[in-house]
Amino acid sequence: MVTVRVNVNLKPSLLDSAGRTVTKSLVDLNFSEVSDARIGKTITLQLENYDEARVKAMCDKLLANPVIEDYSIEVVS
C-alpha cells in the first residue's frame, strides 16, 4: 500500500474568508506576528499502487476545482 497526501489550497489570488477570520482571531490572541492564515484541505489516499498520472487525474476530475484551487501531491510512504 502507498499513502499519498493531496493538499488542496485556494489560489493565492482569492480571498480565503475563513482564513481571514482565523488570522483576526490569532491576532486577537496576541499572536500579533501573524499577517495571514490560509486554510486548505488534505486528502489522504491509500493506494494499492501509485501512478502519479492517475492521482493527477483524480485531482483534476474531482478532488480540486482548477477554477479556484491549486493542489500538490505528496507520497508519504
Next chain:
Amino acid sequence: MKIAVIQFPGSNCDQDALFSLRNDLKVEADYVWHGESNLAGFDGVFVPGGFTYGDYLRCGAIAAQSSVMAEVKRFAEEGRPVLGVCNGFQILCETGILPGALLPNINERFICDSIHLKAENQSSPWTEQVKDPIAVPIAHGEGRFIASQDELSKLENEHQVAFRYCSKNGEITPEANPNGSLNNIAGILNSKGNVLGMMPHPERITSKILGSDAGLLIVSGFQRVLATV
C-alpha cells in the same frame, strides 16, 4: 412541455421547484433521480437548491459527477432550457456547464434574506421580462461568485451576466452585494443563453400567496427558451 426536477441526496428545494412549475407556471414537471441516465420525454431541466452530499469536498462537486448530469450537459449543448438555482447553480459550475465557481460568503455567514436583483442582459429569454429591480430571497453560505479575469471579461463583454445584486432602486453598490460576488454577479448565462444559473430563489416567489409572484418573470424563461429551440 415537461420539465425534469433533478433530485440528489441532500436536495431540499426540489419540492418548491416542482410546486412552482406545476402550480404557478402551469407546466408539466416531474422528479428525476440523479442516478438516471436518460431524460427522454423531458424538454428542460431544473437543478434545484439544497446541500447535495452534505456539501462535502466542495458545494456541488459530488453531484456534478452523477450520471444524470451528463444528460443535463447534453441538454445544455442542444440549446434546451436549464435552470440551476442556489446549489443547482453550484452544480452547473462544477460540471463546467457554466463558467466560474462559488466560494464561501465574504462574511463567512449563511445568509437568509431578501435582496434586490437587476437584470443586466435584458434580451435573453431568462431575463427579458425583468424590467425593474425585483426582490428575491437568498439562502446560502457559499454564493460568492468568482471567475478568472479572462472568464470574467468574457462574461461581461458577451452579455452573459444575467443578474446583479442591487439596491432597491437598482444601483449596483458594494452595500447591495450580500456575499462578495465579483461585479455583484448573482446569476449568469451560458454563451447560447439557454442555461441560467443563479444564487437567489425565483421559484420561492411565483405565487402571490407567498408574498410575490415576481419569480415567474424568470421561471417562465423555460417557455421562452423552448420557443427558440
